[in-house]
């Protein structure tokens with residue numbers, strides 16, 4: 001059973017502690033040391049144990065040694081649970097921020113859904129024609145395994161509605177991949193029995209407010225169903241839960257209710273996703289979207305609630321008041337200079353398209369928006385393998401060429417890489433597109449400012465707070 005993954009990177013590598021879903025960054029010396037231990041273990045000769053002890057004795061990074069001890073891999077016998085994935089490609093071909101393979105794949109295995117939320121950015125409810133088959137899904141699992149992908153987040157639509165979902169999860173589990181699902185938590189009695197026992201490590205469940213506000217968006221009775229799911233899941237000590245709440249003007253006042261539900265049921269984190277204008281939300285909810293002032297008030301509210309609910313980790317974007325001064329509260333993606341899209345993570349859509357972020361025209365491969373699709377879709381796993389797509393920088397310019405596509409104001413902003421990973425390229429694209437007729441020929445994505453950014457409104461008191469410590473910013477909010 002694989003419990004640890006050591007993966008090579010340009011800067012050294014990563015060590016994934018699978019059962020905890022944590023990726024620890026390794027410098028070159030740390031990575032070389034762990035590779036050497038792997039070699040000693042695999043040699044399996046009479047003096048392996050002795051060589052192992054000498055290597056440990058001579059190694060000077062006490063912090064790594066103590067992590068190894070803490071996670072039980074300081075003994076040669078424990079290394080049957082450690083997998084090593086050295087790079088098989090030229091590392092220097094990737095820009096600095098880009099990892100050798102996605103750390104996390106958001107895998108939208110269907111658009112079928114038992115609900116039809118007003119906000120849904122990808123219009124889910126009915127299955128699309130020609131969705132990936134089970135064999136194709138298992139093939140993605142296999143590619144992810146070979147590349148050393150840390151986590152697959154099955155999502156959709158509602159991934160739990162896919163016939164054969166249990167087999168998909170069991171396959172990924174056997175491969176040592178950390179498994180999370182993005183789910184609405186609205187389950188039948190039968191599902192609530194098997195889901196917590198089928199090998200899923202992390203349930204990311206949607207709840208959009210108190211009973212009245214949630215049900216007005218997600219459907220009557222969904223609040224009660226989610227509460228029941230949380231109650232049942234809280235009894236399982238081996239599964240981790242997160243709540244995803246899509247926030248806008250209509251439900252800002254009920255963030256506190258959701259935070260207290262998180263606290264009550266041992267939910268470890270609450271991810272607050274500002275409403276993104278796509279799919280059904282574009283038709284039904286745009287008037288609810290925050291403007292700058294609302295966003296500032298929202299971030300203040302988040303930071304008030306952080307003090308009230310210290311047991312819950314709050315994450316959101318452009319969190320300029322976060323006392324932890326971090327661009328990411330995620331244990332796998334770091335979002336250092338930009339959000340995770342196309343740099344640390346990717347999405348695979350229900351028809352095999354590979355893209356950086358679901359909140360983009362890439363979510364609608366059958367639409368007539370040819371330019372949106374050209375910019376935001378990097379490829380299709382029915383045409384190329386994932387490694388080929390990931391390593392071709394020309395397919396990912398909008399997410400990797402930050403000099404061109406991030407707003408220039410970010411590059412000189414003191415919050416950039418500290419508490420904010422910069423303007424969202426897709427929100428900028430939306431503005432460009434909406435002003436198409438007047439300005440298209442003269443302006444580019446990078447010229448547009450993130451409409452949620454409130455840095456210019458910060459009052460003196462908030463400016464005084466410590467902004468100097470190191471850093472998720474705008475974009476890819478963890479669907």
Ligand SMILES: C[S@@+](CC[C@H](N)C(=O)[O-])C[C@H]1O[C@@H](n2cnc3c(N)ncnc32)[C@H](O)[C@@H]1O
Pocket residue numbers: 113119120121122124155156157158159182183184204205206244245246273274275276277278281479
């Ligand atoms: C499309 S859903 C798929 C997973 C599952 N069906 C669910 O609802 O959680 C993924 C996430 O996107 C969020 N979401 C839906 N519409 C959104 C929008 N317009 N803007 C931002 N997030 C949205 C959902 O609340 C959910 O947390």
Ligand code: SF4
Pocket residue numbers: 113114115116117119120121122123124125156157158184
């Ligand atoms: S947000 Fe999730 S639950 Fe709601 S319709 Fe979309 S996919 Fe279904």
Ligand code: SF4
Pocket residue numbers: 318320409410411413414415416417420421422423424450453454455473474
């Ligand atoms: S200017 Fe850019 S980096 Fe600074 S707060 Fe705004 S979006 Fe973030």
